[in-house]
Amino acid sequence: DSGVTQTPKHLITATGQRVTLRCSPRSGDLSVYWYQQSLDQGLQFLIQYYNGEERAKGNILERFSAQQFPDLHSELNLSSLELGDSALYFCASSVKSSGGQDTQYFGPGTRLTVL
Amino acid sequence: AQSVTQPDIHITVSEGASLELRCNYSYGATPYLFWYVQSPGQGLQLLLKYFSGDTLVQGIKGFEAEFKRSQSSFNLRKPSVHWSDAAEYFCAVAYSGTYKYIFGTGTRLKVLA
Numbered sequence: 001d002s003g004v005t006q007t008p009k010h011l012i013t014a015t016g017q018r019v020t021l022r023c024s025p026r027s028g029d030l031s032v033y034w035y036q037q038s039l040d041q042g043l044q045f046l047i048q049y050y051n052g053e054e055r056a057k058g059n060i061l062e063r064f065s066a067q068q069f070p071d072l073h074s075e076l077n078l079s080s081l082e083l084g085d086s087a088l089y090f091c092a093s094s095v096k097s098s099g100g101q102d103t104q105y106f107g108p109g110t111r112l113t114v115l
Numbered sequence: 116a117q118s119v120t121q122p123d124i125h126i127t128v129s130e131g132a133s134l135e136l137r138c139n140y141s142y143g144a145t146p147y148l149f150w151y152v153q154s155p156g157q158g159l160q161l162l163l164k165y166f167s168g169d170t171l172v173q174g175i176k177g178f179e180a181e182f183k184r185s186q187s188s189f190n191l192r193k194p195s196v197h198w199s200d201a202a203e204y205f206c207a208v209a210y211s212g213t214y215k216y217i218f219g220t221g222t223r224l225k226v227l228a
Contacts, residue, residue, distance in 0.1 A: 045215035056214035
C-alpha cells in the first residue's frame with residue numbers, strides 16, 4: 001500500500017458525459033501527478049499540482065482539467081467523454097515539486113470505461 | 116526526445132530461473148531511474164530507484180538493477196523468480212528539474228510452474 005488513495009476504483013459512463021476522479025496523496029506529500037494508462041499510448045503524464053498550484057502540464061486534452069484543494073487532495077475532471085478516453089487513470093504523489101530525485105508513489109488507479 | 120525503451124514486450128521464465136529485464140534510456144543528462152511493478156488490476160509499486168552513487172541498487176522482493184552509463188541501460192535482475200513475480204514491469208526515467216516520469220512500454224513477465 002503506497003498511501004495514495006483513489007476513488008472510485010471503477011467508473012462506467014457514456015460518451016459525452018463528465019466524470020470526476022479523486023486522489024488523496026500520501027501524508028506529507030505536496031505534489032500530485034495524474035497519469036493515463038491506455039493500451040495504445042502506454043503510461044502518459046497528464047498534469048502536476050504542487051501545494052494547490054498547477055506546476056506542469058503534459059499530454060492533457062483540453063476537455064480534461066484538474067485541481068488540488070487546500071487539504072491537498074486532487075480531482076481530475078474529464079468532460080465530453082469519448083470512447084478513446086477509456087483507460088486506467090493513476091494518481092501519484094511526492095514530497096517536492098520537481099522530478100528527478102523526488103520519488104513518486106502511485107495509487108491503485110481508477111479504471112474508466114466509456115460506452 | 117527523451118524516451119525509455121523496454122525491448123521485450125513479453126518474457127516467460129520458469130520458476131526458480133534467473134531473470135533480466137532490459138531498459139535503455141535515450142537522453143544524455145544524468146538520469147534518475149526507477150523500476151515499478153504492476154500486478155493485474157493493481158497500481159504501480161516501486162521496486163527500486165537509482166539517483167547516484169553505487170551503480171548496483173537493491174530493491175524489494177529480491178530485485179536488483181545495475182546502472183551502466185556507457186550503455187544507457189538500467190536492467191532489472193532477479194536470481195530466482197517466484198510465481199508471484201508474474202506481473203508487468205515498467206522502467207521510468209526522470210531528470211533534474213523536471214516534473215514527470217517518462218515510462219517505457221512495459222515488459223509482461225509470465226512465470227511457468
